[in-house]
Amino acid sequence: MELGPIQVVIGLACRKCRKDEDVELSRCGGCRRISYCGTVTVIAECQSADWERHKPMCKALTALEKNSAAAARLVSLLPKQPLSDLREIRKLTDKQVDVYFTYLQGQTALENSWIHYEPRCLVCTRTEMVMRMETGAVTQRLIPCPRCMRSFCCSPAHWEAAHALHHSPSTDWRDGFSHCQMNTFARLQEWVDAGTSTLFDRQGQLVWVPGRIKSRWVSLEGKTWEGEFDEEIRTSYGIPATIPSSSTFLLSSASDTLSMPMTILYGLSKLNEDDSWTRKQTLTVHVLGASDREVSCRPVFEEILHRLPGVDTLEIVLCGPEVPSRDSFDHEICPECIARGRSCVLKCAAELVFATTLLLWITDYSFSTYHDFVRKQGNQFKTPDLCVAFNSGAAQHVDYTWRTSIKVLAERKLPSLFTAYCREEAEQDAAMIRAAGAALHPALGPCLNPWGSQKALPTAHSVYGFHTDNAWLAGGFK
Ligand SMILES: [Zn+2]
Ligand SMILES: [Zn+2]
Ligand SMILES: [Zn+2]
Ligand SMILES: [Zn+2]
Ligand SMILES: [Zn+2]
Known part of the structure; x- marks a missing residue:
């Protein structure tokens, strides 16, 4: 992936210097999609240095978030109950991504991968943007798994529902590792x-x-x-x-x-x-x-x-x-x-x-x-x-x-x-x-x-x- 380590893509490392440890990270105040080192009050060096590169993507995502038709459509896709069938989850995610692309049409400056790898809830597919669209609260955050920091849920209740999926041994990968273990391995x-x-x-x-x-x-x-x-x-x-x-x-x-x-x-x-x-x-x-x-x-x-x-x-x-x-x-x-x-x-x-x-x-x-x-x-x-x-x-x-x-x-x-x-x-x-x-x-x-x-x-x-x-x-x- 040309975007750099996945930690950067999911907003858990600085987009510019890629630091993810011993550093305070703040979200970009525009799109809230990526992070830079530094606090919100002090305009971080990394963010200013990266602005020219980030600007087109930031504008596109901010416009998408303000689009009420896109918001209505994305919120309407959300399931009433946490899902357990992976195929259903995947189908729903695909639909969500389709909506993104429909409303982002022509804004090619936005690298696809920022959408492809956007963090979402394991069992309901909510992204942080969708959570903000739903409630209007800008502080809405997904909760990362404390062990691997690579998987997310939108609430403690959804983490409970996702526990088995995330922690049981999987027959899809080598050595019967769980999803959480594979995440940790991939990170290392x-x-x-x-x-x-x-x-x-x-x-x-x-x-x-x-x-x-x-x-x-x-x-x-x-x-x-x-x-x-x-x-x-x-x-x-x-x-x-x-x-x-x-x-x-x-x-x-x-x-x-x-x-x-x-x-x-x-x-x-x-x-x-x-x-x-x-x-x-x-x-x-x-x-x-x-x-x-x-x-x-x-x-x-x-x-x-x-x-x-x-x-x-x-x-x-x-x-x-x-x-x-x-x-x-x-x-x-x-x-x-x-x-x-x-x-x-x-x-x-x-x-x-x-x-x-x-x-x-x-x-x-x-x-x-x-x-x-x-x-x-x-x-x-x-x-x-x-x-x-x-x-x-x-x-x-x-x-x-x-x-x-x-x-x-x-x-x-x-x-x-x-x-x-x-x-x-x-x-x-x-x-x-x-x-x-x-x-x-x-x-x-x-x-x-x-x-x-x-x-x-x-x-x-x-x-x-x-x-x-x-x-x-x-x-x-x-
Ligand atoms: Zn930095
Ligand atoms: Zn931004
Ligand atoms: Zn959820
Ligand atoms: Zn030889
Ligand atoms: Zn985990």
């Missing part, structure tokens, strides 16, 4: 990331691959992130074994990008009956719905070569409307792989489709979907070892493009794997894949992905839940 993660940010790239990603090459393929069954990488990340970053848990957060950040190669390996091992795929001279993976992320994280794919000593060439073909418009992406692999004459090639699908018709390549980007790619390849199309779609959100797209792509995968019986950010999306994607006629592999979803990222981010317009890269396997088939 941000804090550690900020302290170690020099290790991260410009997109804020930790791109790290262990230097070792395994002597043979070892099944990932029953293995964990900690077991496979903890010692290596300690050695790599010089963390002594006497500090038991400090590598956990670094490993979480590394898992966020390493999740891609590890999920590919896991999918391949489940979709193949024997191990012959681990000894292929060239292993080909098509990434569907790829984006800049696969390109900027490309060094992590070398982990596939490092776990498959029998493979010489790893070919990754990126396909999707968001793939940066470059025909190939070079990067250097490790000296040992070079010495062994291995290569890790990252291509964009356009290069394959239009290799012979360069003019068309420059002007025509309609190849962007996988079904188009397959169709345009015609007889040239070679079945890859795996088609993978990371966090496709296939069922969330209303334009049906994914449905068509999934149909092609199912009809041609291409080995495929879909991942999702959370349980709900995984289950919806799985239903869509089944509807396309594919039989899902029982070990590949919908279920938690043992190689999903360990780094949880809050979900936009949600009072509950996280969005975690490849957290769930939605479905695998061939």
